[in-house]
Each structure stands twice: as structure tokens, then as C-alpha cells.
Amino acid sequence: MQKTDTVSGGTPALEKALSGDEELLSYSDGVQLMNEENLFLLGAAADRIRRKFCGDTVTFAASYYLNYTNVCAASCPLCAFYRKGNENDAYTLSTEQIVARSKIAVEQLGATELHIVGGFHPKLGLEYYENMMRAIKAEFARVTIKAFTPAEIFFIARVTRNSIKEVLLRLKSAGLDALPGGGAEIFHADTRKQIVIGKCSGEEWLDTARQAHELGLRSNSTMLFGHVEKPEHIVDHVIKIRELHGKTKGFTTFIPLKFSLENTLLEQKGLVTAESPSTYDLRVIAVSRLLLANVLNNISVYWVALGKKVAQVALSYGGNDLVGTAFSEEIFKAAGKAGGTSIQELATLIKEIRRTPVQRDTFFNPIRRVD
Numbered sequence: 001m002q003k004t005d006t007v008s009g010g011t012p013a014l015e016k017a018l019s020g021d022e023e024l025l026s027y028s029d030g031v032q033l034m035n036e037e038n039l040f041l042l043g044a045a046a047d048r049i050r051r052k053f054c055g056d057t058v059t060f061a062a063s064y065y066l067n068y069t070n071v072c073a074a075s076c077p078l079c080a081f082y083r084k085g086n087e088n089d090a091y092t093l094s095t096e097q098i099v100a101r102s103k104i105a106v107e108q109l110g111a112t113e114l115h116i117v118g119g120f121h122p123k124l125g126l127e128y129y130e131n132m133m134r135a136i137k138a139e140f141a142r143v144t145i146k147a148f149t150p151a152e153i154f155f156i157a158r159v160t161r162n163s164i165k166e167v168l169l170r171l172k173s174a175g176l177d178a179l180p181g182g183g184a185e186i187f188h189a190d191t192r193k194q195i196v197i198g199k200c201s202g203e204e205w206l207d208t209a210r211q212a213h214e215l216g217l218r219s220n221s222t223m224l225f226g227h228v229e230k231p232e233h234i235v236d237h238v239i240k241i242r243e244l245h246g247k248t249k250g251f252t253t254f255i256p257l258k259f260s261l262e263n264t265l266l267e268q269k270g271l272v273t274a275e276s277p278s279t280y281d282l283r284v285i286a287v288s289r290l291l292l293a294n295v296l297n298n299i300s301v302y303w304v305a306l307g308k309k310v311a312q313v314a315l316s317y318g319g320n321d322l323v324g325t326a327f328s329e330e331i332f333k334a335a336g337k338a339g340g341t342s343i344q345e346l347a348t349l350i351k352e353i354r355r356t357p358v359q360r361d362t363f364f365n366p367i368r369r370v371d
């Protein structure tokens with residue numbers, strides 16, 4: 001890529017990002033971009049790199065969110081979703097209920113993907129998860145099942161006394177197609193110990209994702225930002241994703257998720273008093289694009305957490321994907337965010353910023369242009 005003076009005047013790290021070389025940005029480059037770079041120059045650079053790798057299409061999937069249980073052995077201060085099992089609103093779906101919801105997703109809503117995640121239920125055996133996969137595939141052979149984050153897989157392995165590999169192999173043979181990317185949060189222990197309790201470490205998340213990739217299961221990758229993290233922890237996290245993807249090529253996309261505050265322990269304890277400003281959110285997305293350039297091309301903008309208007313702006317700060325329709329989303333809803341939209345509304349949001357909406361499958365293969 002030719003160096004251009006349309007975004008000149010930036011820090012040395014920004015100059016390096018725009019040099020056209022394939023040299024990856026370093027940790028200290030990333031920290032400089034997080035701490036010092038002019039936001040508009042940063043956005044312009046991220047947009048330029050986005051266009052180079054992804055063109056002007058914005059993709060999204062028709063995805064249905066299915067949260068099979070809110071019962072959780074962990075107690076993460078970042079989470080508004082979990083219940084301990086004795087509350088009135090604790091629930092665990094039966095296989096029949098899951099198939100009934102899948103029917104609505106596939107036949108009424110046109111979902112091509114079921115995004116299935118839940119709490120760390122301490123009493124469910126591996127058979128529960130296998131039966132879920134088999135029952136869905138028996139009815140809807142063509143739907144893609146993207147289920148169980150690396151954090152859930154790690155927990156299921158522990159609680160069912162199986163190896164991670166055994167859990168992944170059994171679920172894959174029962175019908176699992178791909179993994180979502182949740183549970184990554186922030187890998188750095190200084191932040192992680194403040195926001196999660198009872199969840200795997202960053203290293204364990206990465207190792208579980210690696211094992212999934214090596215078995216042919218691709219996955220999303222995520223980062224939850226906008227709570228107690230330091231800018232350095234953002235950079236550290238993205239570089240760890242980059243390093244693993246460089247080895248396995250197993251991530252489909254990177255999704256920086258904005259933290260939603262409402263009803264969380266972080267809010268109740270006064271550890272976080274406000275959600276992050278949109279300027280910070282855009283900076284994180286732009287820096288992610290620049291750090292991942294030449295390695296992982298898809299940067300997804302999660303409109304449920306950002307809000308639709310900021311999500312539109314984020315598509316000009318490095319984003320090339322809107323994740324999906326998020327039919328029936330419950331986890332961010334518990335923290336005060338409205339989820340679920342239509343294919344047409346996502347297409348309209350994209351067309352309003354003069355980009356081309358394309359519905360995709362789970363693996364980023366285009367399905368159709370949406371006019």
C-alpha cells in the first residue's frame with residue numbers, strides 16, 4: 001500500500017501502520033496508539049487498512065442466540081446474567097425446548113446459525129450437550145451450530161472429568177460446527193482477577209481455543225473492554241489473539257465487546273460507575289484493526305453492546321462486520337441492552353453509511369447481497 005499524506009501527522013506507530021510494509025505493530029506501537037494518537041487520524045488509518053483487506057462490503061450473519069441455562073458456578077463481577085440455581089428466574093432448557101426454539105430460529109426467522117452459550121452449570125453431564133447437538137442436527141441438518149465458548153468447554157471438561165480434547169471431539173461428532181469467542185474478557189491477570197471469579201485464566205482460554213482449532217473447529221475471538229482495564233491490557237490481549245491466529249489460522253473474526261454496566265457487581269460495588277465513552281470504544285476498535293493487520297482480516301462491531309448509531313461509526317473506524325441479527329439475545333439484555341433485529345434493519349444501517357450489506361455464513365462466506 002502506498003503511504004498517503006491524507007492521514008499524515010500521526011505518531012511513529014501510525015506512520016508504521018500506514019507504511020505499506022507487512023511488519024506487524026509491536027506492543028509498544030499499540031500502547032502509543034492507545035495513549036497518544038489523535039483519534040481522527042487513528043480512525044482514518046484504520047478505515048484505510050479495512051478497505052485494503054475487506055473492501056466496502058459489511059457482512060453479518062442471520063444468527064439466533066440460544067442461552068440454554070443461566071445457572072452458573074462462577075460469579076463474575078462483570079456479569080448480569082448468571083443465577084445460582086435457587087432463584088425464581090434460574091432456568092435450564094430441556095432438549096425439547098432447545099429444538100422448539102431452533103425451529104422458530106430456522107423456519108420462522110431464517111437463521112443460518114445458532115449461537116448457543118450458557119452459564120457454567122455444575123450438574124449437567126457431557127451427554128446433555130451431546131444430546132442438544134444431535135437433536136438439533138436431526139431436525140435441521142443444514143443449520144450451523146456455533147456453541148460453547150472456550151471458557152465453557154474448559155469448565156465442561158473440568159466438571160465432567162474429561163480432557164478438553166475429549167470434550168471437543170465428542171461435541172464435534174455430535175454436530176458442533178464452530179465455537180463462539182466469549183469468555184476471553186481481558187487476558188491480562190491484573191484486570192482479569194477483578195472482573196471474573198471462577199472462570200478459566202487467559203492462558204487456559206487461549207489453549208482451549210488452540211485445541212479446538214487443531215481439531216478443525218474454527219472460532220470467534222473476543223475482548224470485553226470498557227471496565228477496569230488499562231490500555232496496555234487491550235494491546236496485550238489483541239497481540240495474544242494475533243499470535244495464536246498466526247499459528248492456527250483458526251479465528252474467523254475479532255470482536256471487541258463493549259462492557260455493559262447495568263445489574264453487574266462491578267456497578268453495585270461502585271468499581272465501575274459509567275460505561276466507557278464512545279471515543280474510547282472507537283479507539284479500541286481502530287487499534288484492534290491496526291494491530292491485527294496482515295494477520296486477521298475481520299473486525300466485527302457488536303451493535304448490541306455499542307448501540308446501532310455508534311456501530312455505524314465504528315464501521316468507519318476499522319470494522320467490516322456487524323456480527324449478526326442476534327435474534328433472542330439474552331446476555332447483554334440482562335445488562336440493559338436491547339438485542340435482536342432484522343436482516344433488513346442491519347442492511348439499512350449499512351446502506352446509510354454507503355457500504356454494501358452482505359449476509360454471510362458463520363465462516364464469512366458470502367450468502368447474498370441484501371438490497
Ligand code: SF4
Pocket residue numbers: 072073074075076078079080081082118119120196199
Ligand atoms: S460471565 Fe459467564 S461464567 Fe461468568 S458468571 Fe456470567 S455466565 Fe457465569
